[in-house]
Each structure stands twice: as structure tokens, then as C-alpha cells.
Amino acid sequence: MKTIAIVGGGSGGLGTANRLAYKFKNEIKAGNIKIILIEGSTKHYYEPGFLEIPFNLLTKENTYREEKNMLAKGIVLVNENAVNIDLKNQIIQTTNQKINYDYIIIATGTSYDYDAVPGLKTGTENFHALETSLKLKATLNKFKKGNIVVGVSSLPYKCMPSPIETVFMLNDFFLKYRQRESVNIQYFYPIPMAFPEKGVSDAIMAKFQDKNIESTLNFQLDSVDNDKHELISKTGDRIKFDLAIVVPPHRGSRVIDDSGIGDKMGWIDTDAYKLNIKSYDNAYAIGDATNLSVSKSGSVADAESIVVSNRIYEEMGDFAPHTLYDGSGGAMVLTGLDKAMMIGSSYASKPSLTPESYSFYWLKVIYNNLYWNLTANPVLNGVE
Numbered sequence: 333m334k335t336i337a338i339v340g341g342g343s344g345g346l347g348t349a350n351r352l353a354y355k356f357k358n359e360i361k362a363g364n365i366k367i368i369l370i371e372g373s374t375k376h377y378y379e380p381g382f383l384e385i386p387f388n389l390l391t392k393e394n395t396y397r398e399e400k401n402m403l404a405k406g407i408v409l410v411n412e413n414a415v416n417i418d419l420k421n422q423i424i425q426t427t428n429q430k431i432n433y434d435y436i437i438i439a440t441g442t443s444y445d446y447d448a449v450p451g452l453k454t455g456t457e458n459f460h461a462l463e464t465s466l467k468l469k470a471t472l473n474k475f476k477k478g479n480i481v482v483g484v485s486s487l488p489y490k491c492m493p494s495p496i497e498t499v500f501m502l503n504d505f506f507l508k509y510r511q512r513e514s515v516n517i518q519y520f521y522p523i524p525m526a527f528p529e530k531g532v533s534d535a536i537m538a539k540f541q542d543k544n545i546e547s548t549l550n551f552q553l554d555s556v557d558n559d560k561h562e563l564i565s566k567t568g569d570r571i572k573f574d575l576a577i578v579v580p581p582h583r584g585s586r587v588i589d590d591s592g593i594g595d596k597m598g599w600i601d602t603d604a605y606k607l608n609i610k611s612y613d614n615a616y617a618i619g620d621a622t623n624l625s626v627s628k629s630g631s632v633a634d635a636e637s638i639v640v641s642n643r644i645y646e647e648m649g650d651f652a653p654h655t656l657y658d659g660s661g662g663a664m665v666l667t668g669l670d671k672a673m674m675i676g677s678s679y680a681s682k683p684s685l686t687p688e689s690y691s692f693y694w695l696k697v698i699y700n701n702l703y704w705n706l707t708a709n710p711v712l713n714g715v716e
């Protein structure tokens with residue numbers, strides 16, 4: 333009996349567990365393979381929805397499902413946190429048990445390091461969890477006038493276009509439902525561009541100008557002055573706000589630090605093509621948990637999940653594993669409350685944007701449905 337353990341049942345981990353369960357359904361039935369999914373939360377979240385809730389594009393009920401109801405037949409769910417992962421001895425320690433494995437896939441995502449920016453947690457809002465997204469919705473419903481600041485505390489962070497999308501949706505929200513002239517919308521970013529790729533940054537800056545959106549670039553957030561309602565940069569510059577929506581600093585999951593298997597930010601050193609954890613052939617990392625130079629996004633996690641499940645399937649079928657990751661990922665980028673663009677990239681092509689259209693907006697909103705039926709439960713892509 334071979335055991336394949338997946339740690340983290342979010343976007344990448346759940347898709348991988350389900351893919352493997354479909355691929356190995358006969359072996360699982362015969363008792364030759366066991367697939368264990370270790371997930372600390374009882375709920376599985378659709379995070380892109382957190383961005384849509386404040387603008388009434390999605391209800392909160394569409395952003396989560398019970399994890400246990402999302403699993404293909406044959407997967408053993410351990411609803412506990414992994415507290416230590418010993419790659420050398422192939423043992424995972426959870427809150428209550430030790431699990432030995434033959435293969436491991438680590439998909440523990442990111443955590444938010446609010447303590448890195450004093451004042452951030454109490455003084456600002458964000459769209460990075462269901463509760464904070466609902467709070468932001470309530471704030472926006474009451475907000476009539478003042479300076480709204482949207483920005484990013486530090487790189488890397490997940491869903492790179494999300495603060496830009498927020499800015500564009502705020503612009504439309506105040507045009508459609510309030511008085512746009514009563515608010516000033518200001519974007520800030522920690523590098524001298526609006527996005528880490530120049531072509532995309534230039535296109536975004538042109539749209540900011542059209543829509544009368546201010547931008548403050550190269551603003552590296554140091555702290556938030558809650559009394560004065562000001563963001564303070566590392567060089568002492570200040571931005572005054574009435575409402576600040578700030579992407580919190582990201583780092584890897586705590587178990588990565590505690591197991592000593594990540595870099596100083598908790599990202600796992602991963603082979604860019606094979607996706608194995610460097611120095612281990614039976615250990616993989618996917619999704620936001622890796623140190624790869626690709627976006628931290630669900631589309632990347634899903635593309636990597638296909639590669640890893642294929643490689644394990646190939647190897648167990650006595651082939652040399654040959655499926656490789658090409659660095660691809662993409663997303664629909666909302667440019668308002670009825671338009672969106674597509675952004676896509678791979679190792680061979682830097683990020684580029686399509687023109688905006690209603691069709692991409694429609695796809696972004698309808699994707700929630702596709703996610704539950706075809707991504708989290710990948711009955712088409714990557715299943716033999």
C-alpha cells in the first residue's frame with residue numbers, strides 16, 4: 333500500500349486530491365493506494381469571491397463549501413492542522429496523529445503577517461478573508477465622501493491585479509450609486525510601477541488617468557497612524573485617508589517555518605518545471621506555498637496540480653515522470669462593474685492584457701460556478 337498525502341485542501345490541494353482519486357480509483361478500491369488530505373479548516377473557500385462581495389457581485393454563500401462535501405470518493409480527510417513535516421523521514425505530524433507517506437504534496441498557501449506593519453490590522457480594511465470582505469461591504473454602504481486609498485504593503489501577494497480591480501470597481505460604484513466627485517480614489521504600490529510588469533503597468537496608469545484615479549508609486553508601507561488616519565512609508569512620507577484598503581504582507585504557512593523547510597519568508601524552494609521540493613523526488617509543492625517566480629493565483633495552483641498529479645501517476649505506472657510545468661497562469665481582471673480584461677503569462681511570455689470587454693466580465697462572474705463544478709472537482713482537465 334502506497335500513501336499519497338496532500339497537506340492543505342485549498343485551491344491547489346483539493347484539486348490535486350480529487351485528480352489523484354479519479355486517476356487511481358481502481359487502485360484505491362483494491363487497497364493498493366491511499367490518498368490522505370490534511371486540511372486544518374472545515375471549509376473550502378473561493379477567494380476571488382471576497383473581492384466581489386463588497387460590490388454585490390457575489391453572495392457570501394457562494395464563497396465557501398464544506399471541505400468534506402468536495403471530496404471525490406476514496407479520499408481520507410484528516411481535518412487537522414499539520415504541525416510538522418519531516419521530509420527526510422517522510423512523516424507528517426498533525427495535531428493528533430503521525431502520518432507516514434510515500435509521496436507528499438504541500439499546498440499550504442499563504443498566511444497574513446499583520447504584525448509586520450504596526451497599526452495595519454486595526455486601522456485598515458481588506459478583502460482577504462470572508463469576514464474582512466463583509467466588513468468592507470458594510471463600510472462602503474455607509475461611505476459618502478473622502479479619500480479612499482487602495483494599495484499593497486509588500487510583494488509578493490496573491491492575485492496581483494486584485495487591488496487594481498478594487499480601484500476600478502470603486503470608481504464605478506461611486507459613479508453608479510453615489511457621487512463620484514465626493515470621493516478621491518488613490519492607489520499606492522511598493523515599487524516604482526503600478527504592476528511588476530512595465531507593459532501592464534503602463535496600460536493601468538493610462539486607465540487611472542482616464543478615470544481620474546491618483547497613484548503614489550514606490551510607497552513602501554512601514555506603519556499606519558490610527559489617530560491621524562495616515563499611512564506612513566519607510567522614508568517617512570504620509571498618505572492621509574478616510575478609508576484605507578490594504579493588502580496585508582504575505583508569508584508562508586506557519587508549518588513551513590516550524591518544519592524548517594522554507595526560506596525566511598516561509599516559501600518552499602521548488603523546481604520550476606518538475607515542481608518537486610529541491611533535493612526530494614517524492615515531495616512536491618504547489619500553489620502559493622512555493623518560491624517560484626509565478627503569480628500566487630488559483631490558476632497557477634490548478635495548472636501545477638495537473639502537473640504534479642500526472643507526474644505521480646506516471647511514476648507509479650512505472651514511467652519516468654515527464655509532465656512539466658510551463659509557468660502558465662491567468663485571470664480575468666475587473667475594470668469596473670460591467671467590464672474586465674484577461675491577463676495571462678507563462679515562463680515563455682511575460683504578463684500581457686487583452687482589451688476590456690463585457691464577455692470577460694461575464695466570465696469572471698460566472699467562473700464562481702465553474703470553480704465549484706470543474707476546478708475544485710476537476711472532472712475534465714487532467715483526469716484520464
Ligand SMILES: Cc1cc2nc3c(=O)[nH]c(=O)nc-3n(C[C@H](O)[C@H](O)[C@H](O)COP(=O)(O)OP(=O)(O)OC[C@H]3O[C@@H](n4cnc5c(N)ncnc54)[C@H](O)[C@@H]3O)c2cc1C
Binds near residue numbers: 632
Ligand atoms: C481577494 C482575492 C482574489 C483572488 N482572485 C483570484 C483570481 O481572480 N484568479 C486566481 O487565479 N486567483 C485569485 N486569487 C488567489 C487564489 O485564491 C490563491 O492563489 C489560491 O487559493 C492558492 O491556492 P493554494 O492551494 O496554493 O492555497 P489556498 O487556496 O490558500 O489553500 C491553502 C490551504 O492550506 C490550509 N493549510 C494551511 N496550513 C495548514 C496546515 N498547517 N495544516 C493543514 N492545512 C493547512 C489552509 O487552511 C488552506 O485551506 C485571489 C485571492 C484573493 C485573496
